Amino acid sequence: MRVPYANYGPRVVPEDLSDEQLLFLTDxxxxxxxxxDWGEVKGGETVAIFGSGPVGIMAAKSAWLRGAAQVIVVDTLQFRLDKAKATAGCTTILWEDGPKDVVEQIRSLTNGRGADVCIDAVGFEPDRNLGDRIKATINFEKGSTKVLEACMSAVRRSGIVSVLGVYPVNYDNFPIGQFFDKGIILKGGQAPAHKHIDKLLEYVVQGKVKLDDIITHRLPLSEISHAYDIFKKREDGCVKVVLDPWK
Ligand SMILES: NC(=O)c1ccc[n+]([C@@H]2O[C@H](COP(=O)([O-])OP(=O)(O)OC[C@H]3O[C@@H](n4cnc5c(N)ncnc54)[C@H](O)[C@@H]3O)[C@@H](O)[C@H]2O)c1
Structure with missing residues (x-):
């Protein structure tokens, strides 16, 4: 195997830290x-994160590191929210009855103003109902933008929406009117991981943040297919699997 620029990625890490303590610094x-960071959190803000998967929970931990005053995590699955609460100590909201109810709850937690920053950590593959599927078929779209739209509704005027979740194609009915009217700042794309790794490694070394507490499964490489399956289907309480080739 040839790895171009292989000398660019690796870091020297302290020997007294385990692989699991360091693993999630890579992504x-x-x-x-x-x-x-895109949300420009400096201290005192309310950060609402949609998606309580591994990325959403890491965003919640990061929001506290940057001095947020309130961190809210939204998901459709209670066990994922329980994990966010246990590992990142945030307020949780179960997305049960659709976006309107979630947006109302975020507004009531912020004196009617909306969150300063909303982070979309779900992307184009949220849980979808029949209406979402029909809309996608008619518009030749992949998945749905419902979570991004909820972020844009839940953010305060002139607030920031950070889009970490992936959106692979164009989408009709993007709420450009709301974007303009509220003066929303929208940022997104692939995360520039290298920009932050050294600083984040330091946080781990100093014990300011713990990352391995989101691991729910440790499996040998021979069970990789099963591991992908339970992660994709969100079965067996799966939040994060670590595959151990030596197991
Ligand atoms: N921007 C980047 O550089 C980058 C890097 C890594 C991952 N990602 C992307 O980030 C996203 C999240 O990754 P992950 O590993 O945490 O995935 P994940 O699938 O484990 O997490 C997504 C969570 O969203 C929840 N969800 C589904 N519908 C929802 C809704 N309507 N409202 C709120 N939550 C809902 C799911 O229950 C799940 O817990 C994915 O799109 C992934 O591809 C982006």
């Missing part, structure tokens, strides 16, 4: 942190 921690 999901810098990604979650990027959402908060």
């Amino acid at each position: 999901i921690f810098p990604t979650g942190y990027t959402g908060v």
Whole structure:
């Protein structure tokens, strides 16, 4: 195997830290942190995160590191919210009855103003109902933008929406009117992980943040197919699997 620029990625890490303590510095921690960084969190803000998967939980941990006053996490699955509460100590909202109810709850937690920063850590593959599927078929779209739209409704005027979740194609009915009327700042894309890794490694070394507490499954490489399956289908309480080739 040839790895171009292989000397660019690696870091020297302290020997007294375990692989699991450091593993998530390679992707999901810098990604979650990027959402908060794009949100320009300086201290005292309310940050609402949609999606309580590995990326959403890392964004919640990052929001506290940057001094947020209130961190709210939204998901359609209670066990994922329980994990966010246990590992990132945030307020949780279960998306049960659609976006309107969630947006109302975020407004009531912020004196009617809306969150300063909303982070979309779900992307184009949220849980979809029949209406979402029909709309996607008619518009030749992939998935749905319902979470991004909820973020834009839940953010305060002139607030920031950070889009970490992936959107692979164009979408009709993008709420451009709301974007303009509220003066929303919209940022998104691939996270520039290298920009943050050294600083985030330091936070881990200093014990300011713990990352391995989101692991729910440790499996040998021979069970990789099962591991992907339970993560994709969100079964067996799965939040994050670590595959151990030596197991
Ligand atoms: N921007 C980047 O550089 C970057 C890097 C890594 C991952 N990602 C993307 O981030 C996204 C999240 O990754 P992950 O590993 O946490 O995925 P995940 O699928 O485990 O998490 C998504 C969560 O969203 C929840 N969800 C579904 N519908 C919802 C709704 N309507 N409202 C709120 N929550 C809802 C799911 O229950 C799940 O817990 C994915 O799109 C992934 O591809 C982006």
